[in-house]
Amino acid sequence: QVQLVQSGAEVKKPGSSVKVSCKASGGTFSSYTISWVRQAPGQGLEWMGRIIPILGIANYAQKFQGRVTITADKSTSTAYMELSSLRSEDTAVYYCARVWFGGNWFDPWGQGTLVTVSS
Amino acid sequence: QSALTQPPSASGSPGQSVTISCTGTSSDVGGYNYVSWYQQHPGKAPKLMIYEVSKRPSGVPDRFSGSKSGNTASLTVSGLQAEDEADYYCSSYAGSNGYVFGTGTKVTVL
Numbered sequence: 001q002v003q004l005v006q007s008g009a010e011v012k013k014p015g016s017s018v019k020v021s022c023k024a025s026g027g028t029f030s031s032y033t034i035s036w037v038r039q040a041p042g043q044g045l046e047w048m049g050r051i052i053p054i055l056g057i058a059n060y061a062q063k064f065q066g067r068v069t070i071t072a073d074k075s076t077s078t079a080y081m082e083l084s085s086l087r088s089e090d091t092a093v094y095y096c097a098r099v100w101f102g103g104n105w106f107d108p109w110g111q112g113t114l115v116t117v118s119s
Numbered sequence: 120q121s122a123l124t125q126p127p128s129a130s131g132s133p134g135q136s137v138t139i140s141c142t143g144t145s146s147d148v149g150g151y152n153y154v155s156w157y158q159q160h161p162g163k164a165p166k167l168m169i170y171e172v173s174k175r176p177s178g179v180p181d182r183f184s185g186s187k188s189g190n191t192a193s194l195t196v197s198g199l200q201a202e203d204e205a206d207y208y209c210s211s212y213a214g215s216n217g218y219v220f221g222t223g224t225k226v227t228v229l
Contacts, residue, residue, distance in 0.1 A: 045165065062216070104155070107167040
């Protein structure tokens with residue numbers, strides 16, 4: 001049973017970057033993609049992008065194009081999401097989630113990583 | 120890509136049913152049978168409740184059911200229980216645009 005374990009909370013200054021990790025335990029990256037979804041305080045879920053780890057191919061929601069980079073390290077079954085040019089509106093909990101090839105639903109989810117952007 | 124539209128809130132007494140709608144377009148909900156629903160309790164990660172419009176993952180009670188007509192999907196929770204009080208989000212595959220989530224519905228058990 002795959003579990004996704006994310007890195008810990010971060011506090012960042014406006015204009016800086018943050019890199020959040022998501023490690024798959026109990027399985028490997030062989031047959032699924034990893035998506036990143038964020039949730040601002042009191043707000044809904046927002047899909048940011050995804051990666052196919054075995055191919056290293058990523059695609060992004062238009063809103064985040066140019067500011068987000070999603071990568072994966074097959075050797076450690078870890079995906080990463082880096083968001084640059086941070087602003088206060090990027091304060092949110094960031095989740096990773098698995099999507100099976102041929103399926104288009106998110107399961108399971110990581111526990112979430114709170115990123116706070118504050119001067 | 121605009122968020123799918125859900126009612127902000129829904130409520131029912133224990134044992135009653137509540138239905139949540141999720142309205143999109145022909146580019147997402149109406150174009151694919153890839154609507155999924157997620158339950159989120161405060162401070163927790165979302166949990167998959169329904170996938171491919173109406174399928175339930177193992178371990179999800181059969182009180183939860185899903186359907187779709189045109190550009191609108193629905194989640195029905197029958198026999199409401201106290202533990203069903205949570206936020207619910209729909210999601211749809213949107214082709215080259217990836218995925219889109221609904222605005223979320225807070226379900227209150229009265």
